[in-house]
Amino acid sequence: MEYKDYKVWKIEVKNSVAWVTIDNPPVNLINMPFLEDMERFFNQVKADDDVKVIVFQSADPEIFISHFDVTALTDFPETPEPAAAELQGWKKYFMEFRTLPKVTIAKIEGIVGGGGNEFCLSLDMRFGAIEKAVFSQTEAAVGIIAGGGGTHWLTRLMGRSRALEAMLGLMPYSAKMAERYGWINRALPADKIGQFVEILANSIAYVSAETIAIVKRSVVVAEEMSRKEGLLEEGHLFAIAAGSGESKGRMNQALDAGLQTREMELGPKNRLEELKKLFGDNV
Amino acid sequence: MEYKDYKVWKIEVKNSVAWVTIDNPPVNLINMPFLEDMERFFNQVKADDDVKVIVFQSADPEIFISHFDVTALTDFPETPEPAAAELQGWKKYFMEFRTLPKVTIAKIEGIVGGGGNEFCLSLDMRFGAIEKAVFSQTEAAVGIIAGGGGTHWLTRLMGRSRALEAMLGLMPYSAKMAERYGWINRALPADKIGQFVEILANSIAYVSAETIAIVKRSVVVAEEMSRKEGLLEEGHLFAIAAGSGESKGRMNQALDAGLQTREMELGPKNRLEELKKLFGDNV
Amino acid sequence: MEYKDYKVWKIEVKNSVAWVTIDNPPVNLINMPFLEDMERFFNQVKADDDVKVIVFQSADPEIFISHFDVTALTDFPETPEPAAAELQGWKKYFMEFRTLPKVTIAKIEGIVGGGGNEFCLSLDMRFGAIEKAVFSQTEAAVGIIAGGGGTHWLTRLMGRSRALEAMLGLMPYSAKMAERYGWINRALPADKIGQFVEILANSIAYVSAETIAIVKRSVVVAEEMSRKEGLLEEGHLFAIAAGSGESKGRMNQALDAGLQTREMELGPKNRLEELKKLFGDNV
Numbered sequence: 001m002e003y004k005d006y007k008v009w010k011i012e013v014k015n016s017v018a019w020v021t022i023d024n025p026p027v028n029l030i031n032m033p034f035l036e037d038m039e040r041f042f043n044q045v046k047a048d049d050d051v052k053v054i055v056f057q058s059a060d061p062e063i064f065i066s067h068f069d070v071t072a073l074t075d076f077p078e079t080p081e082p083a084a085a086e087l088q089g090w091k092k093y094f095m096e097f098r099t100l101p102k103v104t105i106a107k108i109e110g111i112v113g114g115g116g117n118e119f120c121l122s123l124d125m126r127f128g129a130i131e132k133a134v135f136s137q138t139e140a141a142v143g144i145i146a147g148g149g150g151t152h153w154l155t156r157l158m159g160r161s162r163a164l165e166a167m168l169g170l171m172p173y174s175a176k177m178a179e180r181y182g183w184i185n186r187a188l189p190a191d192k193i194g195q196f197v198e199i200l201a202n203s204i205a206y207v208s209a210e211t212i213a214i215v216k217r218s219v220v221v222a223e224e225m226s227r228k229e230g231l232l233e234e235g236h237l238f239a240i241a242a243g244s245g246e247s248k249g250r251m252n253q254a255l256d257a258g259l260q261t262r263e264m265e266l267g268p269k270n271r272l273e274e275l276k277k278l279f280g281d282n283v
Numbered sequence: 284m285e286y287k288d289y290k291v292w293k294i295e296v297k298n299s300v301a302w303v304t305i306d307n308p309p310v311n312l313i314n315m316p317f318l319e320d321m322e323r324f325f326n327q328v329k330a331d332d333d334v335k336v337i338v339f340q341s342a343d344p345e346i347f348i349s350h351f352d353v354t355a356l357t358d359f360p361e362t363p364e365p366a367a368a369e370l371q372g373w374k375k376y377f378m379e380f381r382t383l384p385k386v387t388i389a390k391i392e393g394i395v396g397g398g399g400n401e402f403c404l405s406l407d408m409r410f411g412a413i414e415k416a417v418f419s420q421t422e423a424a425v426g427i428i429a430g431g432g433g434t435h436w437l438t439r440l441m442g443r444s445r446a447l448e449a450m451l452g453l454m455p456y457s458a459k460m461a462e463r464y465g466w467i468n469r470a471l472p473a474d475k476i477g478q479f480v481e482i483l484a485n486s487i488a489y490v491s492a493e494t495i496a497i498v499k500r501s502v503v504v505a506e507e508m509s510r511k512e513g514l515l516e517e518g519h520l521f522a523i524a525a526g527s528g529e530s531k532g533r534m535n536q537a538l539d540a541g542l543q544t545r546e547m548e549l550g551p552k553n554r555l556e557e558l559k560k561l562f563g564d565n566v
Numbered sequence: 567m568e569y570k571d572y573k574v575w576k577i578e579v580k581n582s583v584a585w586v587t588i589d590n591p592p593v594n595l596i597n598m599p600f601l602e603d604m605e606r607f608f609n610q611v612k613a614d615d616d617v618k619v620i621v622f623q624s625a626d627p628e629i630f631i632s633h634f635d636v637t638a639l640t641d642f643p644e645t646p647e648p649a650a651a652e653l654q655g656w657k658k659y660f661m662e663f664r665t666l667p668k669v670t671i672a673k674i675e676g677i678v679g680g681g682g683n684e685f686c687l688s689l690d691m692r693f694g695a696i697e698k699a700v701f702s703q704t705e706a707a708v709g710i711i712a713g714g715g716g717t718h719w720l721t722r723l724m725g726r727s728r729a730l731e732a733m734l735g736l737m738p739y740s741a742k743m744a745e746r747y748g749w750i751n752r753a754l755p756a757d758k759i760g761q762f763v764e765i766l767a768n769s770i771a772y773v774s775a776e777t778i779a780i781v782k783r784s785v786v787v788a789e790e791m792s793r794k795e796g797l798l799e800e801g802h803l804f805a806i807a808a809g810s811g812e813s814k815g816r817m818n819q820a821l822d823a824g825l826q827t828r829e830m831e832l833g834p835k836n837r838l839e840e841l842k843k844l845f846g847d848n849v
Contacts (some may be wrong), residue, residue: 105456157725218711235653451770
């Protein structure tokens with residue numbers, strides 16, 4: 001499938017990974033062209049069986065995504081509508097990333113705030129470049145809130161105390177602090193984050209599309225179902241996964257290759273040593 | 284509004300921030316005078332539109348709050364009453380801090396344990412001084428439990444494994460370890476924590492009272508509603524916030540000042556550099 | 567109670583702590599002998615009033631538990647059964663550790679992955695040896711998922727973003743990274759982890775069996791009940807704990823020994839200094 005004629009996103013697919021470069025000068029604002037590209041991309045990639053992983057990155061070396069276009073927010077009616085019955089528009093797409101049966105990753109190497117940060121929070125994973133990424137969620141300064149899912153995601157990811165600090169303290173956060181708060185998966189040195197995300201994305205793309213879908217479903221189950229119901233459903237998902245012909249092939253191939261021999265079982269330690277050579281204390 | 288004739292709390296309001304100094308020698312115990320001051324303060328500050336942020340600190344350089352007065356706990360009936368229908372007394376106030384439309388902060392520069400720690404957990408944010416703050420939750424040593432909300436807060440903030448360790452291991456935790464466990468927002472050098480909390484409190488006080496109330500409400504929504512219902516309610520809260528005249532004024536003022544120009548959008552990076560000069564790796 | 571004639575587990579009880587050494591060469595696989603020992607041990611220890619704490623360790627210096635025996639997984643039917651109505655077999659025991667009124671601890675000094683990691687996740691606490699423990703959850707590589715509770719525990723402990731990374735990224739994690747992700751309670755130097763876990767286990771064993779049971783129950787309450795219902799139940803559990811004769815004895819003993827005097831209340835700071843001498847920055 002070809003991804004062309006996007007306005008402010010550039011999309012390249014390589015080895016089942018879609019690399020999306022956001023290029024919306026001068027400050028990578030979330031404005032109409034951004035949202036149109038997002039909606040179009042979401043619907044296109046959803047139907048693209050060749051894509052298993054989507055990585056978002058920025059063409060701007062200093063700014064990942066600034067925030068939502070504030071000029072579009074100044075004419076809300078003084079008497080608000082009651083809560084809607086269904087999520088709509090861009091917020092709907094933000095939330096649908098959560099259940100999309102593909103893995104979405106933000107590689108954040110610059111400033112990200114407001115709605116830009118909410119976009120990142122709605123993706124599956126976030127990595128931040130040390131000394132370059134700067135995180136903030138400062139809508140409160142201008143009287144609004146993180147209404148694109150930010151209040152939800154921050155509270156779930158980092159707990160109420162850190163979420164309130166982030167949303168009301170009007171402070172910027174370094175990549176390392178963002179990792180400590182659970183805002184991002186991990187902070188990585190700026191000269192290593194590209195290599196790390198590439199290894200991770202290709203590693204995920206080694207997993208079959210069916211298994212990726214089942215693992216994402218299992219996390220949604222863990223988040224949404226009661227404990228007992230969820231654990232029973234997890235067993236059912238396991239049975240679906242284990243019963244597939246491809247899985248049996250992969251298991252038998254691994255056994256033939258020496259799985260469960262001592263040499264093979266020491267593999268993770270050796271792999272960790274390799275990764276330490278590349279990424280030091282960041283693995 | 285004046286806050287005078289408190290017994291063991293001293294309250295000073297400056298720039299919409301109430302600084303509450305706990306001064307209950309010899310060990311800052313939670314006893315009747317403490318609880319009477321708390322109840323009185325809670326009801327007074329609730330109605331005080333001039334206060335947006337409340338910071339708790341200790342007059343004792345070594346002890347923040349020791350714990351609940353154990354002499355009051357030794358005459359519980361052997362046959363316990365069934366669970367009550369409503370929270371009562373001090374536990375009710377502990378929990379009402381959670382929904383109070385003002386921000387509460389504990390600046391912890393000494394030992395805090397038992398009910399003192401539960402008091403801190405019931406506030407919105409906690410900061411701990413490195414080498415001075417010491418956290419513990421060791422009721423189990425004398426056969427009781429963290430019944431003032433501690434079992435709830437610790438489990439939510441740090442997960443079951445660390446909560447069980449904290450409540451059954453009878454160990455003290457340094458500020459840095461408390462940060463790593465999610466027990467506090469952040470550990471800060473003892474000679475910097477005062478300045479940090481002052482910057483943070485004043486920064487929050489820059490936010491309008493209405494917006495603070497809506498952000499706190501949005502976190503309660505994220506904690507209590509189902510995902511879908513909560514996200515729809517977040518949209519409604521956003522519309523309330525964005526529709527207010529003050530918010531429109533703030534947004535337009537920010538746009539006039541250059542919001543969405545490149546120079547302005549690089550602001551968070553510059554602000555982070557300033558904060559790094561003050562607080563090093565702690566931002 | 568004697569624990570003898572186990573096949574691949576060796577059990578020694580000392581000061582109310584059961585030390586279970588897993589010794590299932592060549593790679594400490596979870597196979598039928600392991601599961602038979604687990605079921606037998608669970609039912610025996612459940613009825614053993616002399617045991618308050620259970621510590622799991624490995625006889626293999628490089629491998630804690632490798633994973634579930636994959637040869638047992640290759641014959642799942644292609645058409646999966648619907649979700650079961652009740653947890654069964656080993657998964658039932660994994661989950662019953664959660665509510666067992668004793669504390670379970672994994673002292674992980676080697677490689678642990680797959681079902682071995684799920685076994686650890688189902689215990690109350692996990693500690694990992696720096697430079698020796700290696701964590702992974704890579705079932706997805708062979709087309710299956712962490713169906714022994716892993717998708718549940720990882721999502722709860724570290725949030726959706728890190729859980730998805732762990733389950734789909736096929737990467738190994740060091741003990742320090744595992745601590746940062748919330749996968750384990752704490753990483754400790756390899757030459758100190760034994761002493762640390764021994765101090766912790768003995769410290770927990772100082773708590774009465776009744777109090778341990780009530781604290782574990784209170785965490786289950788915090789996880790499962792709604793906030794209000796849970797807080798009311800916490801009050802009820804507190805009343806049960808405080809009303810017991812043993813608790814009154816322990817409280818009065820502590821008061822007689824000087825509790826609430828300044829000297830005694832500075833105890834946690836002194837204890838932390840002692841622990842720092844042993845464990846440096848790891849307390």
